[in-house]
Amino acid sequence: MIELYDLCLKDDLRISPYCWRTKAVLTHKNLPFTTIPVSFTEKDKLAFSGQDRVPVIKDNGTVVNDSWAIAKYLEExxxxxxxxxxxxxxxxxxxxxxxxxxxxxxxxxxVFVNDIFAHTLEKDRAYFRADREKRFGMTLEQLAAQRDANRPQMQEVLNQLEATLAGQDYFYGQFTYADLCLFGTFKWVTSVSNEPFLDQTPHVRAWWERMQKQLGL
Amino acid sequence: MIELYDLCLKDDLRISPYCWRTKAVLTHKNLPFTTIPVSFTEKDKLAFSGQDRVPVIKDNGTVVNDSWAIAKYLEExxxxxxxxxxxxxxxxxxxxxxxxxxxxxxxxxxVFVNDIFAHTLEKDRAYFRADREKRFGMTLEQLAAQRDANRPQMQEVLNQLEATLAGQDYFYGQFTYADLCLFGTFKWVTSVSNEPFLDQTPHVRAWWERMQKQLGL
Structure with a gap:
């Protein structure tokens, strides 16, 4: 059985878009797998992989990290x-x-960073805050205050995805790994937030509902 | 001979990224063509196509507009x-x-809008200014003042293209229309500007030099 090291938040919540990509690939390929939860600050659990980021898989002694490398490995x-x-x-x-x-x-x-923070384990909160505040150059509270102002940029990207899907069922016409990449992202968002972010993009919403059904995830 | 209606600025300068896509396709397919210059405000020249945007091609009586529709038509x-x-x-x-x-x-x-404005025909300047200022919600002078501030966002997108090209010669591994899309964009920029915008992305710059050689454009 393949083991997947999977980011874990409060109440055993799994949100990492990259880990969801890997779970979507394993599910698509009907490969049984088990997950090992890793919180933001438990990087020592990944030391065996020679780096400190999830996802990592162990497949009968073979260790692979990085969702793209994992996808290529599993396809081969x-x-x-x-x-x-x-x-x-x-x-x-x-x-x-x-x-x-x-x-x-x-x-x-x-738009969603504070929803993720709200679901972060107590012991990870200081790390998460410091890391994200450094990345964005502002506090989480400042980001929260900009949430409304940041929605148009999100909508612009969603509109671009909507334009691609008009007239076709999958992003590249046929089902490919591209769909699983975005599937992981939407799992990430919907795991922590109830925001109706697909209300203005009906084709993307229909695709998202179809993907969940197709994968059963 | 295929006729292409092509955006025209001062000194017969041709910059439209979408027209350059079509010219790149015609060149790649070794199809002889001639261009009919259309300035920003000469939309009446395109009335026969039932809409008012370039590129439009006439191929033995067949009229096609929109660079994507033209690419599909020519491929077929x-x-x-x-x-x-x-x-x-x-x-x-x-x-x-x-x-x-x-x-x-x-x-x-x-970053480049004012470089385009500088090359716009006298009779088109009022139109160009009004249209772009409405689109950006600020004056061209305000955009010029933000030029430095807008470079990091440009660099971020170029870095993303750089990451894709690392280890491969074309954006989709093999030569495809994807390369011609971006080729059109770089023709647009370099037609009006000397800004060394590819200095931090050596793979993209090498690709750009290779594409110009390959197409002879």
Whole structure:
């Protein structure tokens, strides 16, 4: 059974978009797996992987970290059902993967960061606050005050995704790893927030409902 | 011979990223073409196409507008050499196309808009100013004053492109229409500006030099 080291918040809540990508891949490929919870400050639990970030998987002694490296590893070792169904799709998925990491996460985090903080374990709160405040150059309270002001940028990115989906069921026409990348992101947001962030993008919302059903996650 | 209606600024300068996409496609497919210059305010020249935006092509009586629709039309009518080399690539290129239109252009225009204005025909300047000031909610002078402040956002997007290119020659691994989309954008910028905007992204710069050589444009 594959072991997945998975970020863990309060009440055993799992939110990491990158860990959700890996869980979505394992589920899509029907691979049984178990998770080992790792809180923000329990980086020592990952020392065996030679670095300190989740996700990490252990598959019969093989250790792989980084959601993109894990996706490539699993596709090679367990080819069916595919993540990269046709020639060249892996490289184009790589671009979508980075787009989600940067543009989508960059726009969403400024709206949802305090929802994540609210679900952070007591012992992780100081770390989370310091790390995020350094990244954004302002306090979490300042970010909370800007929440309304940051929604238009989020909506702009969602509109861009909406435009791509108009007339097709998946982001690259056919189902690919690109869909699982964004699936992870939406799990991240909806794990901590009730904000109706897809109200203005009906195609994206329909895609999100379909993906949850398809994966059963 | 295919006719292309092409945006025209001062001294017959051609800068439209979308027209450059079409010119890059025509060049890649070795299709001879001629251009009809259209300034910002000469929208009447496009009335025959039923809308008012460039690029528009006329191919033996067939009229097509919108760079994406033109790319699909040309790929179908003149399949070789290909823009969408393998199954599913057209749909994944559609995503890259929209990413360039929104994320890349959105970040670049805030740095380069005054360079474009400086090259705008006298008779188009009032239109250009009014249209862009409405879009950005500020004057061109205010945008000019923010130029330095807007560079980090541009750099962030360029860094994202740099990360994609590390280890591969083209954005989707193999040459596709995705490369021509961004090629059009860089022609747009470099047509009006000497800003060394690729100094911090050596892979993107190498790609840009290779693309210019490959297309001879």
């Amino acid at each position: 070792k367990y080819p069916e059902p595919k993540l990269f169904p046709t020639l060249g799709i892996r490289e184009s998925c790589r671009f979508f993967n980075l787009f989600v990491d940067n543009t989508v996460h960059g726009a969403l985090i400024r | 009518k003149y399949p070789e050499p290909k823009l969408f080399p393998t199954l599913g690539i057209r749909e994944s290129c559609r995503f890259f196309n929209l990413f360039v239109d929104n994320t890349v252009h959105g970040a670049l225009i805030r």
